Amino acid sequence: xxxxxxxxxxxxxxxxxxxxxxxxxxxxxxxxxxxxxxxxxxxxxxxxxxxxxxxxxxxxxxxxxxxxxxxxxxxxxxxxxxxxxxxxxxxxxxxxxxxxxxxxxxxxxxxxxxxxxxxxxxxxxxxxxxxxxxxxxxxxxxxxxxxxxxxxxxxxxxxxxxxxxxxxxxxxxxxxxxxxxxxxxxxxxxxxxxxxxxxxxxxxxxxxxxxxxxxxxxxxxxxxxxxxxxxxxxxxxxxxxxxxxxxxxxxxxxxxxxxxxxxxxxxxxxxxxxxxxxxxxxxxxxxxxxxxxxxxxxxxxxxxxxxxxxxxxxxxxxxxxxxxxxxxxxxxxxxxxxxxxxxxxxxxxxxxxxxxxxxxxxx
Amino acid sequence: xxxxxxxxxxxxxxxxxxxxxxxxxxxxxxxxxxxxxxxxxxxxxxxxxxxxxxxxxxxxxxxxxxxxxxxxxxxxxxxxxxxxxxxxxxxxxxxxxxxxxxxxxxxxxxxxxxxxxxxxxxxxxxxxxxxxxxxxxxxxxxxxxxxxxxxxxxxxxxxxxxxxxxxxxxxxxxxxxxxxxxxxxxxxxxxxxxxxxxxxxxxxxxxxxxxxxxxxxxxxxxxxxxxxxxxxxxxxxxxxxxxxxxxxxxxxxxxxxxxxxxxxxxxxxxxxxxxxxxxxxxxxxxxxxxxxxxxxxxxxxxxxxxxxxxxxxxxxxxxxxxxxxxxxxxxxxxxxxxxxxxxxxxxxxxxxxxxxxxxxxxxxxxxxxxxxxxxxxxxxxxxxxxxxxxxxxxxxxxxxxxxxxxxxxxxxxxxxxxxxxxxxxxxxxxxxxxxxxxxxxxxxxxxxxxxxxxxxxxxxxxxxxxxxxxxxxxxxxxxxxxxxxxxxxxxxxxxxxxxxxxxxxxxxxxxxx
Numbered sequence: 001x002x003x004x005x006x007x008x009x010x011x012x013x014x015x016x017x018x019x020x021x022x023x024x025x026x027x028x029x030x031x032x033x034x035x036x037x038x039x040x041x042x043x044x045x046x047x048x049x050x051x052x053x054x055x056x057x058x059x060x061x062x063x064x065x066x067x068x069x070x071x072x073x074x075x076x077x078x079x080x081x082x083x084x085x086x087x088x089x090x091x092x093x094x095x096x097x098x099x100x101x102x103x104x105x106x107x108x109x110x111x112x113x114x115x116x117x118x119x120x121x122x123x124x125x126x127x128x129x130x131x132x133x134x135x136x137x138x139x140x141x142x143x144x145x146x147x148x149x150x151x152x153x154x155x156x157x158x159x160x161x162x163x164x165x166x167x168x169x170x171x172x173x174x175x176x177x178x179x180x181x182x183x184x185x186x187x188x189x190x191x192x193x194x195x196x197x198x199x200x201x202x203x204x205x206x207x208x209x210x211x212x213x214x215x216x217x218x219x220x221x222x223x224x225x226x227x228x229x230x231x232x233x234x235x236x237x238x239x240x241x242x243x244x245x246x247x248x249x250x251x252x253x254x255x256x257x258x259x260x261x262x263x264x265x266x267x268x269x270x271x272x273x274x275x276x277x278x279x280x281x282x283x284x285x286x287x288x289x290x291x292x293x294x295x296x297x298x299x300x301x302x303x304x305x306x307x308x309x310x311x312x313x314x315x316x317x318x319x320x321x322x323x324x325x326x327x328x329x330x331x332x333x334x335x336x337x338x339x340x341x342x343x344x345x346x347x348x349x350x351x352x353x354x355x356x357x358x359x360x361x362x363x
Numbered sequence: 364x365x366x367x368x369x370x371x372x373x374x375x376x377x378x379x380x381x382x383x384x385x386x387x388x389x390x391x392x393x394x395x396x397x398x399x400x401x402x403x404x405x406x407x408x409x410x411x412x413x414x415x416x417x418x419x420x421x422x423x424x425x426x427x428x429x430x431x432x433x434x435x436x437x438x439x440x441x442x443x444x445x446x447x448x449x450x451x452x453x454x455x456x457x458x459x460x461x462x463x464x465x466x467x468x469x470x471x472x473x474x475x476x477x478x479x480x481x482x483x484x485x486x487x488x489x490x491x492x493x494x495x496x497x498x499x500x501x502x503x504x505x506x507x508x509x510x511x512x513x514x515x516x517x518x519x520x521x522x523x524x525x526x527x528x529x530x531x532x533x534x535x536x537x538x539x540x541x542x543x544x545x546x547x548x549x550x551x552x553x554x555x556x557x558x559x560x561x562x563x564x565x566x567x568x569x570x571x572x573x574x575x576x577x578x579x580x581x582x583x584x585x586x587x588x589x590x591x592x593x594x595x596x597x598x599x600x601x602x603x604x605x606x607x608x609x610x611x612x613x614x615x616x617x618x619x620x621x622x623x624x625x626x627x628x629x630x631x632x633x634x635x636x637x638x639x640x641x642x643x644x645x646x647x648x649x650x651x652x653x654x655x656x657x658x659x660x661x662x663x664x665x666x667x668x669x670x671x672x673x674x675x676x677x678x679x680x681x682x683x684x685x686x687x688x689x690x691x692x693x694x695x696x697x698x699x700x701x702x703x704x705x706x707x708x709x710x711x712x713x714x715x716x717x718x719x720x721x722x723x724x725x726x727x728x729x730x731x732x733x734x735x736x737x738x739x740x741x742x743x744x745x746x747x748x749x750x751x752x753x754x755x756x757x758x759x760x761x762x763x764x765x766x767x768x769x770x771x772x773x774x775x776x777x778x779x780x781x782x783x784x785x786x787x788x789x790x791x792x793x794x795x796x797x798x799x800x801x802x803x804x805x806x807x808x809x810x811x812x813x814x815x816x817x818x819x820x821x822x823x824x825x826x827x828x829x830x831x832x833x834x835x836x837x838x839x840x841x842x843x844x845x846x847x848x849x850x851x852x853x854x855x856x857x858x859x860x861x862x863x864x865x866x867x868x869x870x871x872x873x874x875x876x
Contacts, residue, residue, distance in 0.1 A: 218736050219735055219736060219737065220723075220727060220732050220735050220736070220737055221735060223720070223723060223737065227713055227716075227724065230713050230715065230716070231709050231710070231714065233706070233709050233710040234709060234710050234711070234712065234713045234724065236669045236692070236710075237667070237669060237692070237702070237704055237710045237711065237725075238692065238693075238724045238725050239668070239691055239692030239693035239696065
């Protein structure tokens with residue numbers, strides 16, 4: 001080998017910031033190639049992806065509609081990821097949040113109480129937390145790998161959702177469609193602008209972001225959590241609980257995902273139905289990484305990915321792209337990001353340069 | 364005479380680069396059959412890397428390897444073994460849950476009865492007796508080493524490489540190993556003997572190549588040179604001897620007291636602690652000698668509070684006159700206790716975190732928190748203080764822990780704990796993998812601290828170290844502590860007897876019959 005990876009003495013700050021942009025550039029390049037091979041027009045596609053989402057108030061409001069849950073879940077996931085606790089089942093936690101929260105409007109169809117919505121937020125959070133708690137318990141008690149457990153629990157959550165929609169919770173007037181009744185207004189977040197789907201649930205992710213920033217960047221508790229996940233033995237040595245790190249990061253994620261799921265059923269969807277998550281639970285993983293696992297970075301990454309989502313919808317129509325193109329774009333983004341991130345901690349150096357460097361530093 | 368002979372193994376200009384570090388830099392080395400050739404150097408001088416190159420575990424970046432005058436390409440462990448090179452690693456490569464013969468059958472061909480027969484025969488020839496049917500986990504470290512050596516001898520052995528073979532042996536077993544090696548030498552086998560112990564090399568070896576910072580600094584006849592000369596080649600400067608003096612102001616009350624401590628270990632391969640008694644007074648350094656794996660880990664975790672055993676008697680562990688049963692790490696630290704564990708990365712420090720964050724890890728009570736908010740100025744200040752007071756070589760307080768060398772990280776960790784101004788300090792293997800210079804500095808700091816009245820407990824495998832700094836010593840073997848001995852009144856051989864123990868001897872005997 002002419003070149004060799006060499007570990008940097010400390011991570012390069014400039015590269016941490018540059019990496020997401022580099023990843024986006026490479027992704028655009030790779031997907032352009034793919035588009036050209038498909039015989040699509042680059043101009044139309046990228047216009048649809050990056051310009052059309054900003055061309056109307058409606059499109060912009062839709063960006064922020066996506067932005068909310070992505071931001072909320074990604075912020076929570078990043079806490080765990082920093083501590084190397086890999087909860088990739090936010091999807092399932094989101095479903096359970098939506099399911100548990102929906103129990104109120106499903107059983108109290110006529111209630112117009114002002115406590116309906118707050119109760120649903122609390123139940124949504126509890127639903128997500130309960131689902132994440134299963135993984136936390138199995139990890140702490142039996143050392144069961146949380147990647148597998150959370151992922152598989154997502155499938156279980158989906159089956160529970162299907163069971164409820166096809167059985168006890170099915171709307172009796174719904175022509176046998178697998179969905180619940182439409183929720184009454186008291187069970188819905190009011191829209192920010194009348195006539196658009198964007199609603200006040202957006203406030204929650206914004207407040208949450210501030211809290212996460214304070215917790216992770218300023219609070220000792222956040223530090224202890226990261227230590228507990230990164231180096232359990234160091235945590236025990238210092239007197240922190242390492243099981244606590246697993247519990248905290250999973251419960252925080254369950255909390256956020258549960259509320260995100262609740263916000264969907266109490267927002268744009270307005271009922272519990274099969275496609276309750278829109279894949280936010282998985283997209284949020286990409287957001288968390290693209291944002292460098294940092295609360296501020298995640299804020300921008302969530303916005304960027306929301307644009308891609310909406311742009312993807314436009315691209316389906318204007319550029320006649322298949323839906324999988326959007327998924328490929330997202331996937332490429334994560335892969336190139338993770339690959340480029342290597343350079344934050346490592347650098348390439350030719351054998352010859354290395355040799356010369358050592359000789360020069362020796363003298 | 365040897366110089367007229369052709370070298371069995373010849374390395375020319377061998378170079379291996381890791382990152383920005385040349386672990387081996389243009390190494391030339393000739394090894395002759397029938398010679399015990401020492402490779403001498405400090406930790407980090409490149410000894411282990413060189414042996415990995417010779418054994419083919421690593422590929423050199425430049426340079427050539429010649430075997431019997433022939434250049435060998437595509438060097439790898441399989442080729443090395445075929446040529447007759449055997450290696451006994453510092454950390455044994457045996458499966459604990461398999462028997463001796465099963466372990467050997469993994470690399471040596473032959474039917475089981477055949478192998479058993481050969482193991483017995485080699486054992487008898489070289490006085491390396493071992494029960495072929497014994498499970499490896501039931502063997503002492505010395506016996507495991509025998510298994511490794513026997514495994515090498517079962518091939519057509521031309522060159523045997525031993526990496527720090529005596530570091531794990533009690534003094535009494537060293538003689539037997541040397542006898543076996545001398546017999547091999549007479550049979551015409553070349554031996555590469557890696558060590559940093561000067562006396563041992565002078566006793567055993569007939570050539571010594573000294574490495575420093577990855578370069579050969581000299582090849583000498585160890586019997587013709589004094590230990591001082593060898594040390595100078597090895598370190599590059601002479602190390603000031605520690606001014607050893609006994610404790611002057613020992614306090615009257617016990618700072619740490621362990622009484623009749625017995626703990627059953629849930630791990631089948633771990634050691635039970637049996638009726639341990641130990642005390643440490645202020646102003647003295649107390650050592651615990653013994654080979655690792657005899658309960659050091661278990662005892663350490665109970666003293667540090669990392670393991671809280673609810674079955675303990677309240678009086679079985681006391682600090683500053685009060686029972687600390689059920690008191691966690693942080694509560695013990697509040698009392699004035701401080702601890703430096705043997706694993707630096709992953710336990711004493713979070714590898715990927717900066718030195719600042721690693722200060723925060725244990726020193727957070729030093730004004731680093733205000734209502735749960737981290738005071739980063741204070742953290743930086745504390746970290747800089749540790750770095751400067753303990754002359755830690757780092758690119759700054761934001762350097763990550765894993766970017767530091769072992770010695771520097773250890774200095775930092777000891778510094779971090781000392782800056783807490785503990786009244787009771789517990790260190791486990793304080794100079795493991797630490798270069799001679801740093802080790803010396805650390806030891807001197809400990810003596811100063813003792814003179815200032817601090818109670819210090821040191822667990823160490825290195826007898827020399829314990830003799831250099833302690834006032835009293837215990838030996839931990841099979842989970843039992845020996846009676847306390849005054850360092851000035853005891854010899855290494857006496858300590859060694861405790862390390863082996865009468866009972867252990869009987870057990871060895873029982874296994875080998």
